[in-house]
Amino acid sequence: MIRFFSNVWDSFKEYFILIILIVLGIILISLNQKPAVKSVRAVAFGTFASVSSLVSDVVNIGQLKSENLRLRERNAELMLQMNKLREYGIVNEELKGLVNLKDTTKYPLVPVRIVSKSLSTSQNTITILGGAVDGIKPGMPVINDQGLIGVIYSTSNDYSIARTLKNMDLKLTVKDERSRLDAIMKWNGDDLIMINVPKTFDIKPGDRIMTSELSSIVSIPIPIGVVMELTNVETGIFNEVRIKPYVNFAKAENVFVVKIIESKEKNQLELNFFNRK
Amino acid sequence: MRSDYFIPFLLFAVLLILQTTVVNLISINGIVPDFILILLVFYSVKNNQIYGMILGFIFGFLFDLITGSLLGSSVISKTLAGFTAGYFSNENKREFYLSSYAFPLIVLLCGIIDSFIFSFFSSSDLRSSFVFLMLQQGVYPGIYTAAISMVVVFFMPKRSFI
Numbered sequence A: 001m002i003r004f005f006s007n008v009w010d011s012f013k014e015y016f017i018l019i020i021l022i023v024l025g026i027i028l029i030s031l032n033q034k035p036a037v038k039s040v041r042a043v044a045f046g047t048f049a050s051v052s053s054l055v056s057d058v059v060n061i062g063q064l065k066s067e068n069l070r071l072r073e074r075n076a077e078l079m080l081q082m083n084k085l086r087e088y089g090i091v092n093e094e095l096k097g098l099v100n101l102k103d104t105t106k107y108p109l110v111p112v113r114i115v116s117k118s119l120s121t122s123q124n125t126i127t128i129l130g131g132a133v134d135g136i137k138p139g140m141p142v143i144n145d146q147g148l149i150g151v152i153y154s155t156s157n158d159y160s161i162a163r164t165l166k167n168m169d170l171k172l173t174v175k176d177e178r179s180r181l182d183a184i185m186k187w188n189g190d191d192l193i194m195i196n197v198p199k200t201f202d203i204k205p206g207d208r209i210m211t212s213e214l215s216s217i218v219s220i221p222i223p224i225g226v227v228m229e230l231t232n233v234e235t236g237i238f239n240e241v242r243i244k245p246y247v248n249f250a251k252a253e254n255v256f257v258v259k260i261i262e263s264k265e266k267n268q269l270e271l272n273f274f275n276r277k
Numbered sequence B: 001m002r003s004d005y006f007i008p009f010l011l012f013a014v015l016l017i018l019q020t021t022v023v024n025l026i027s028i029n030g031i032v033p034d035f036i037l038i039l040l041v042f043y044s045v046k047n048n049q050i051y052g053m054i055l056g057f058i059f060g061f062l063f064d065l066i067t068g069s070l071l072g073s074s075v076i077s078k079t080l081a082g083f084t085a086g087y088f089s090n091e092n093k094r095e096f097y098l099s100s101y102a103f104p105l106i107v108l109l110c111g112i113i114d115s116f117i118f119s120f121f122s123s124s125d126l127r128s129s130f131v132f133l134m135l136q137q138g139v140y141p142g143i144y145t146a147a148i149s150m151v152v153v154f155f156m157p158k159r160s161f162i
Helices: A002-030 A034-097 A264-269 B001-021 B035-046 B050-067 B073-086 B094-099 B103-120 B128-155
Strands: A107-116 A123-131 A141-146 A145-155 A159-167 A172-176 A182-187 A194-199 A208-211 A223-231 A239-247 A255-259
Touching: A002 B050, A002 B073, A034 A107, A034 A123, A034 A145, A034 A159, A034 B001, A034 B050, A107 B001, A123 A145, A123 B050, A141 A182, A159 A182, A159 B103, A172 A223, A223 A255, B001 B035, B001 B050, B035 B050, B035 B073, B035 B094, B035 B103, B035 B128, B094 B103, B094 B128, B103 B128
Parallel strands: A145 A223
Antiparallel strands: A107 A123, A107 A255, A123 A159, A141 A145, A141 A255, A145 A159, A172 A182, A172 A208, A182 A194, A194 A239, A208 A223, A223 A239
């Protein structure tokens, strides 16, 4: 009997080991949301990020010149826009005062640098130099001058991992700036799309898309991209809206984390994916 | 013998840093080569199938842990890639596989399997057609990785020290 098992093992040991390893892999998938796994992950990427940030510094030096030039140009454009917005702001303050609305326009920003990127087609993530000691928490949006980049997923003391918009696990409620219609946006591995958009919705190519105040993850208006086209138009009752993001994820280097002061009352009421105890 | 266990992890650390910092500079339409896979295939062919599977498992585990991917997705894909690469670990043909055009072809095969399995486990959207998913998330990254792996063939040392 023992000899039989020994022979079977000798003949098929590679397959047995393969099955054991795959089962272990599947068990690991089921453990993803366990707090212990999250803690181990925070230590692992925190340690790794401190090394990769050195390499990232060297790589980024070459790109600084071109980025500086682009930023100067952008600064000039923003200066012109800001003047215009300042006038609108004054009028807005007056009008808000008249109708007694609370001011929600000030968001504290934490400037951080991207130290590494995992550019997989479905699980795009970035590691940033800024963590719990800077007040960064899971669920906070990551932005740059062009728009929303992603949402913080996990933090260690000095580093954080953010899921970018090109991550299938990140789904956001977004809004068409012109028609004020909301929909769910996600990454399908190829494009950013708004899904299950009724054909009666007034969404057209060229419309600006931004985050919606209905979102339980990012509830402040941050630009995301522009509508490229509507697909699945012929069949069914829903359209899919393809969005071209404003942000170039591959080139993003210096970003900001928006430290949104969460409303505990609102969080308790809503089903929030990033809700914490 | 000890170096068989130590050097792959040293190279893994170096390649993982490159994978997460430099690789975006050479991405084509968001498709990037997988340096870790090239290392895994090399050592799987150089040693044997069991070594390749276990190395793939550990590489995948560390990769998932560090990059924030779904823990377990790379574990399974890299284990299967190591298993596939291990089929080419024939003592008589090992030298040929590692230093000829065969190596990029093995990387291509393993790359397609690795990318496809990784996407399968980490994607929630399975509405796309199978052929499209295979092409977009399996074949293209596999071809790019295979092209980059030609570097290994060109610089493969005649007297092996790794």
